Amino acid sequence: MPNPFNEPIIEEFRANKGRVGGYFEGARLILLTTTGARTGTPHTTPVGYLPDGDGRVLVIASAGGADRHPHWYTNLLAHPHVTIDSGAFTYEARAVVLQGEERDRAFARAVEADPGWAEYQQKTERVIPVVALHEIAQDGPPNINAGSMGEAIKVVHDAFRRELALIRQEMSAGTSTLGAQLRVNCLTFCQGLHNHHTGEDLGMFPVLADRYPDAAPALARLRHEHERIAELVEELRRTVTAENADPATARAEVERLTAELEAHLTYEEEQLIPLLAAA
Template sequence: MPNSTPNPFNQQVIDEFRANGGRVGGYFEGARLLLLTTTGARTGTRHTTPVAYYPDGGDQVLVIASAGGAPQHPDWFHNLVADPRVTVENGVFTYEAEAVVLTGTKRDELFARAVEADPGWAEYQAKTERVIPVVALREIPRGGPPNFTASSPGEAVKVIHDAFRRELALIRKEFAASGTALGAQLRVNCLTLCTGLTLHHTGEDMALFPFAAERSPELAPALDRLRHEHERIAALLEELRRVLAAEDVDPAAVLPEVERLTRELEAHLTYEEEVLIPVLEGASAS
């Protein structure tokens, strides 16, 4: 199936996104960004567009078809209505997803959550008579290992770690702007991070660390340290979940937990990269 050529601005963002594991500068710097590839409703051509997103826990993320408050829906929205099977690149993984256009109270609830996180969405809605759509991108399960966007196992570890670093930086920034009330979307962002870290560390304990131990037995003390750090981080994540569960929690009560998690996780990720990346790169070269 042929691919279209994006406009120069989008192409620059796409190239930078793919070259840097999802990290971009300029207009989108510091934003949660994904690349959404849809199939043209009229042409059948594949179109890739950079789109801002929100975590929604589990296996779906949310995108908003605002088009900056323009009178018409963006082209990518028309495409996914015609063919809801899309491809998502998040800087770490590339996966197929089903695009579900949310309606009624569910759409209104999630749009209100987005507005609470960024009032700019309300400004876009006020500029247009159309109801700005909210779309859930739900990952389609597949067999086999995930489709990493990295070219080697060592690079994959670094790309995953950098994604967690970026998300923690975003969450800290959001806390700084949150005032005295913990918004629903910020709560979701924190809980989604907790789930992602738990799954990542579980996978390392079950697969990556045994592989490294078999290939380099001398790493046993370092791997024991990494497992112990996983337990420590799991305790910090559980404490963060506990604080977030309070109904009227003050962001000032959550931020210290996020800062503590950030400090310990940063140290852990750096040490893990020093220990494991040389082993993984050696395995891929042999």
């Protein structure tokens, strides 16, 4: 049976490719589709997540501190194969419940980023589970939630814009130290951006160069910008992984990356979307 609270959020999430307002505005959110433990039917639930790198994200079965696990958690215990909609991408994943020290470290990171998780744990005697969702590799290009290649570029770019805005917000609200989860957020963003640009350099750009020779100057500029952004990404990576990393230095690197990346994304959309629409 559809949940009257979740259904409007799901509809808004899908319509806006991951952007929602209200209670979840500004939160990292995915749509998690599980298979009912008793019914065998699919159930979709909006849940908050934590970036974790290495092709996985973490979700926490808090249920607002209730004494019973949420239904989505009991479903994935019975059927660990799940589907994730991130707004930009839809993909299959394998759910693994973290145990022992690994669970405790992940939960501590979550609490450091948002003390609300600790408040939920205080409300209940159950140990709130932390679940890793491992993306299942597939052949071919990723499944982007878009109806055309031009729209796909905009959807992916907007996802990067939203994540970078969240990281900037977290940097501004930080303390005198750089939190562990914030480090992971930065490193996950850096890896995702690297993968995206590598895919364009090796896949999309050569195809467009063959089809549209007049686009050679724009493609050359975009490749050069990829190299420049890779340098900024590497500098941010070094900054956040340094021992006793300085938050002020990290904020400065994020601002530098934001300025150049936004200009790059805008130029790329101006140049490539018309070409892809014509194709």
